[in-house]
Each structure stands twice: as structure tokens, then as C-alpha cells.
Amino acid sequence: QSALTQPASVSGSPGQSITISCTGTSSDIGDYKYVSWYQQHPGKAPKVMIYEVSNRPSGVSNRFSGSKSGNTASLTISGLQAEDEADYYCSSYTGRILEFGGGTKLTVL
């Protein structure tokens, strides 16, 4: 059982927007700015899409955005594309301990 709670699955049609939530506690997400989001395609290593809650690494589409409110972080993908279909994981880092969410499978209909 993961410390961070994500929905098991979300879905959307091409062009639509979806949001994936990641709920923790005041001891992790609520207290630290080091929240990241990872995309993982089958058989591949994860790829960072968002770091420090809302920052996008160079090369990541601006269709991906992140935010945080209280103990919940969110990843929003706008203008869904077929290639966005993947598993998404949130993580929270205290500087010593890191936790992952259980993962969310995104299906593009």
C-alpha cells in the first residue's frame, strides 16, 4: 500500500484535458515542495514530466502542468494525445525519504 494515493485509472478522449490527483499528508506533500510526476510507457524506464510541484523539464510539452493544494498534488494534461497513454506516478521527497504514489493508468479513448 502506497503512502501517496492516486486513482487507479483515468481516461479521456483526444484533445480533452484530464487531471490526476496525488493525496498525501501534512508530513509529505503538505510540507515539502519536492513533488514530481513521472510518465512510464510499458517496458520503459520512467521519465520525469514535472518537478518541484509545477516545473517542467526542458523538452517536456507545455501540455503537462502540475499544482499543489494542501496535501494534494495534481498533474493536468491538456490536449490529450494518443502518445500520452501511459502510467503516471507522483512522488514526494522530504530530503531524506521519498515516497511514490501507487500509479495511475491513463487511457486515451
Next chain:
Amino acid sequence: QVQLVQSGAEVKKPGASVKVSCKASGYTFTAYYIHWVRQAPGQGLEWMGWINPNSGGTNYAQKFQDSVTMTRDTSISTAYMELNRLRSDDTAVYYCTRDPYGGNFDYWGQGTLVTVSS
């Protein structure tokens, strides 16, 4: 270019140990922490801990405190993760990953499949 290249797949018997290597290139090895993350078949990501290649200092997830040892050899820019007393539920792909700061894993190894089976 930055690369993390891991050792090959392993098959081990329950109770044995496994040591996975992660060779870094394309950057200053001692400047970035290395974390280890595993993923059991069909399951999510599980953080195991980190090593500071500069000092050799480590920090392990509580679950792995008594079973994992992370080391490094700066002369060959390689980090190691050794897992002891293997059980069948240790069967997983093990990844090393680089952390510039804040748990922001920007580069990953290709993964090493460790299979534990009698």
C-alpha cells in the same frame, strides 16, 4: 551525454544475495546522488534508498534497512546495490537513477531484472 548503464539480468534462489551495478558516464559522478527504485511485475514504483557518491553516505527506506547495502566506486564511476536474503517477492526490475536535487530523477538506467525462484 549522460548515461547510466546497469548490469544484466540475474536469476537467484531464495536466501541468496544479488549485487546490481550502475555505471555512470557523461557527467561528474560525485556531483549527483544515485537512488535505487524497483518495480515488481505489473506493480508500481518502490523507492529503496540513495547513496551520495561523494561521501559514500547512504539512506535506506525503512523496509530495506536490514537487507540492502548501497556502495560506490568513484574510480570507475559506478554505484552498486546489494540485496540480501532474497525472497520471491523481491522479483522485480531494479533501476538506478540520478538526482540533481529534490528527488527529481532526470536520468535512469535501463533497469535490471532480478528473478528470485527456487
